[in-house]
Amino acid sequence: MVKLFEKGLPEKAVLRKLESKLKQDFTYSSGRILGSMCTRPHEFARYVHMKCLEKNLGDPGLFCAATQLEQEAIGMLGSLLSHPKAYGHIVSGGTEANILALWAARNLAKNKRHEVVAPVSAHCSLDKAANLLGLKLIKVKLNDRFQMDIKEAEKTVTEKTVAIVGVAGTTGLGAVDPIHELSEIALAHGLYFHVDAAFGGFVLPFLEELGFNVPDFDFRVPGVCSVTVDPHKMGLAPIPAGGILFRNEEMMRSISTSVPYLAGGGTDHTTILGTRSGASAITVWGLLMHLGRQGYRGVVGRCMRLTSKLVEGIRQINGISLKTIPTLNIVGITSNELDIELVAGELRRMGWAVSLFSSYIRVVVMPHVRLSHIEHFLEDLKGTVEKLGG
Amino acid sequence: MVKLFEKGLPEKAVLRKLESKLKQDFTYSSGRILGSMCTRPHEFARYVHMKCLEKNLGDPGLFCAATQLEQEAIGMLGSLLSHPKAYGHIVSGGTEANILALWAARNLAKNKRHEVVAPVSAHCSLDKAANLLGLKLIKVKLNDRFQMDIKEAEKTVTEKTVAIVGVAGTTGLGAVDPIHELSEIALAHGLYFHVDAAFGGFVLPFLEELGFNVPDFDFRVPGVCSVTVDPHKMGLAPIPAGGILFRNEEMMRSISTSVPYLAGGGTDHTTILGTRSGASAITVWGLLMHLGRQGYRGVVGRCMRLTSKLVEGIRQINGISLKTIPTLNIVGITSNELDIELVAGELRRMGWAVSLFSSYIRVVVMPHVRLSHIEHFLEDLKGTVEKLGG
Numbered sequence: 036m037v038k039l040f041e042k043g044l045p046e047k048a049v050l051r052k053l054e055s056k057l058k059q060d061f062t063y064s065s066g067r068i069l070g071s072m073c074t075r076p077h078e079f080a081r082y083v084h085m086k087c088l089e090k091n092l093g094d095p096g097l098f099c100a101a102t103q104l105e106q107e108a109i110g111m112l113g114s115l116l117s118h119p120k121a122y123g124h125i126v127s128g129g130t131e132a133n134i135l136a137l138w139a140a141r142n143l144a145k146n147k148r149h150e151v152v153a154p155v156s157a158h159c160s161l162d163k164a165a166n167l168l169g170l171k172l173i174k175v176k177l178n179d180r181f182q183m184d185i186k187e188a189e190k191t192v193t194e195k196t197v198a199i200v201g202v203a204g205t206t207g208l209g210a211v212d213p214i215h216e217l218s219e220i221a222l223a224h225g226l227y228f229h230v231d232a233a234f235g236g237f238v239l240p241f242l243e244e245l246g247f248n249v250p251d252f253d254f255r256v257p258g259v260c261s262v263t264v265d266p267h268k269m270g271l272a273p274i275p276a277g278g279i280l281f282r283n284e285e286m287m288r289s290i291s292t293s294v295p296y297l298a299g300g301g302t303d304h305t306t307i308l309g310t311r312s313g314a315s316a317i318t319v320w321g322l323l324m325h326l327g328r329q330g331y332r333g334v335v336g337r338c339m340r341l342t343s344k345l346v347e348g349i350r351q352i353n354g355i356s357l358k359t360i361p362t363l364n365i366v367g368i369t370s371n372e373l374d375i376e377l378v379a380g381e382l383r384r385m386g387w388a389v390s391l392f393s394s395y396i397r398v399v400v401m402p403h404v405r406l407s408h409i410e411h412f413l414e415d416l417k418g419t420v421e422k423l424g425g
Numbered sequence: 426m427v428k429l430f431e432k433g434l435p436e437k438a439v440l441r442k443l444e445s446k447l448k449q450d451f452t453y454s455s456g457r458i459l460g461s462m463c464t465r466p467h468e469f470a471r472y473v474h475m476k477c478l479e480k481n482l483g484d485p486g487l488f489c490a491a492t493q494l495e496q497e498a499i500g501m502l503g504s505l506l507s508h509p510k511a512y513g514h515i516v517s518g519g520t521e522a523n524i525l526a527l528w529a530a531r532n533l534a535k536n537k538r539h540e541v542v543a544p545v546s547a548h549c550s551l552d553k554a555a556n557l558l559g560l561k562l563i564k565v566k567l568n569d570r571f572q573m574d575i576k577e578a579e580k581t582v583t584e585k586t587v588a589i590v591g592v593a594g595t596t597g598l599g600a601v602d603p604i605h606e607l608s609e610i611a612l613a614h615g616l617y618f619h620v621d622a623a624f625g626g627f628v629l630p631f632l633e634e635l636g637f638n639v640p641d642f643d644f645r646v647p648g649v650c651s652v653t654v655d656p657h658k659m660g661l662a663p664i665p666a667g668g669i670l671f672r673n674e675e676m677m678r679s680i681s682t683s684v685p686y687l688a689g690g691g692t693d694h695t696t697i698l699g700t701r702s703g704a705s706a707i708t709v710w711g712l713l714m715h716l717g718r719q720g721y722r723g724v725v726g727r728c729m730r731l732t733s734k735l736v737e738g739i740r741q742i743n744g745i746s747l748k749t750i751p752t753l754n755i756v757g758i759t760s761n762e763l764d765i766e767l768v769a770g771e772l773r774r775m776g777w778a779v780s781l782f783s784s785y786i787r788v789v790v791m792p793h794v795r796l797s798h799i800e801h802f803l804e805d806l807k808g809t810v811e812k813l814g815g
Contacts, residue, residue: 046472057490073479089663127701274704321443
């Protein structure tokens with residue numbers, strides 16, 4: 036238990052203390068973090084972020100330029116997701132974005148409907164959103180490609196349903212739900228339809244440009260009301276930087292809170308946060324401006340090439356297999372012979388920070404991962420499987 | 426409408442664009458921002474923040490040290506608020522903190538109670554929290570010292586009440602509600618009692634140390650279940666840095682969401698955000714370590730001396746008066762003769778970013794404000810009043 040001292044320590048003493056403590060943390064540069072959807076922020080992003088640390092988007096009248104840059108960033112994200120006129124915000128992350136979407140759905144419904152239909156693969160932020168908003172999340176099973184089962188989804192929609200959530204790039208395996216089919220169900224029943232593309236939103240458009248066969252998942256699909264897309268995942272922005280895009284202003288306005296007293300003049304907030312980081316939004320603007328489609332395509336292309344290396348390597352190890360063919364730079368490793376939890380435990384003991392799901396290990400090949408890291412990991416994985424198998 | 430370019434711009438071109446745009450924004454260093462509760466972050470805070478930009482508290486197993494430093498920061502804030510063993514988090518701001526408190530209150534109640542009793546002076550984040558959580562905020566009128574009226578509060582509590590919220594440092598006038606009396610009502614009815622000290626929490630303890638007569642508002646008061654205290658207001662930390670402290674673990678755990686799959690191992694989140702800034706928490710830790718009570722006392726003392734200067738100046742201007750004697754570094758300026766909205770409008774045209782409430786102008790004497798700014802402002806205020814009065 037640390038108490039607030041009467042007399043503070045000199046800056047250098049604080050930094051010494053800090054540096055010695057922070058040695059315990061994993062770092063992205065070590066290549067050991069293979070199970071996170073976050074990564075080392077782009078150097079240029081760090082620089083821009085630092086310059087703008089005092090900007091507060093909660094008081095847009097004081098920071099008009101920052102506010103305009105946020106809206107330009109939303110325009111750029113909108114153009115990436117086939118709707119340059121989308122409304123929205125750079126928010127604190129995918130969780131805030133998903134809550135905002137379900138909050139809008141609930142407020143727009145203006146009735147007693149309170150069930151949300153989502154796949155079992157939906158991110159736990161949707162459980163959180165449902166608890167917060169007093170909604171009930173009904174989880175639909177997956178088909179053999181780990182997408183929401185459409186027949187089941189259809190059966191699950193009732194007169195109590197207020198919204199459907201589809202995922203474009205699931206947390207576990209990077210699967211993309213059948214967004215067109217879900218859109219049709221939503222349109223047929225007049226339901227709000229949200230797409231959680233927190234991870235996939237910064238990958239799928241570039242995969243499409245690279246010639247991959249990518250299903251529509253964004254505002255091209257007519258029933259889609261809102262999309263979550265997180266710059267602080269594959270967008271290379273520092274935390275916090277999530278994104279929420281709404282198809283129209285009415286949807287965004289449904290969650291509005293009036294803030295009349297601000298120094299910059301009265302306004303309405305349509306985010307959960309009040310005071311909020313202008314640095315985050317401007318950094319996203321700066322990164323999108325600097326990297327362009329070409330830059331992000333390069334990043335995504337490189338991650339996918341390393342993903343292929345990893346996939347090839349896994350196929351050459353007896354005793355383990357792929358959970359499914361990866362759609363994105365997310366790889367699930369499973370086994371029919373070994374207890375995958377034991378494999379994960381052994382890998383963790385060797386210093387690999389991988390994710391463990393109920394029947395597989397997840398590796399996310401983020402931009403901080405290099406070929407040498409993948410090769411080293413495959414060696415240790417092979418050794419572990421041989422050890423546990425023998 | 427700005428679309429994502431195919432080819433990005435060089436860093437220098439982006440920075441040129443950025444710098445030219447940002448000229449429109451107000452800056453704290455100009456001294457023109459006199460109506461915000463935010464301020465220029467401390468230089469040391471900027472440095473620490475920058476160093477820790479990749480830390481993610483959403484995955485504590487990866488960032489054990491960052492997580493430990495967050496808990497040390499909570500310990501220090503707890504010791505500041507008379508409960509060194511408080512549970513809590515460095516969160517995105519006062520809004521998240523207030524939502525977490527009401528969310529806990531609602532979840533702990535496990536019944537149909539859904540009304541929250543708060544003063545009319547409560548911050549609009551409580552309206553937002555109520556809307557989000559499906560609660561009804563019942564607002565109690567104020568006494569002549571702009572505090573929640575206790576008799577009215579008592580009458581407003583019914584079998585539908587789930588929580589009471591008191592404010593220690595209201596947004597408008599910096600008033601401190603009668604926390605002891607509200608605590609007694611809460612205890613008598615078995616209600617959750619939250620104190621919003623987003624602003625006052627970093628001022629009142631230091632005022633007490635400086636010899637001011639400060640009423641108890643923190644965990645010394647037995648019925649207090651949770652306190653909001655924001656480092657990104659008077660704590661000199663960069664945005665985002667709010668604080669929520671709970672009296673015990675059970676309260677915090679009532680809003681827990683399980684996150685089993687993380688690279689650093691499964692955990693529970695007890696914040697709204699999932700992925701969240703480690704830089705924010707570490708920066709708060711660093712600032713508290715570096716400034717100590719002495720450092721903050723200096724900051725608060727200086728703000729209060731300038732507040733006195735402002736108060737004296739206002740008293741010497743015919744036609745305007747103080748809305749009330751300031752408790753904190755927040756000053757309300759009103760008039761019996763002039764339309765205060767016109768005065769505010771004129772001041773804003775002259776470049777002063779002041780806040781406008783329904784019957785008064787609010788000035789917050791934050792750490793970025795200097796004596797020369799106050800003197801200049803008083804001159805312009807006097808000129809405006811004379812102009813409008815004549």
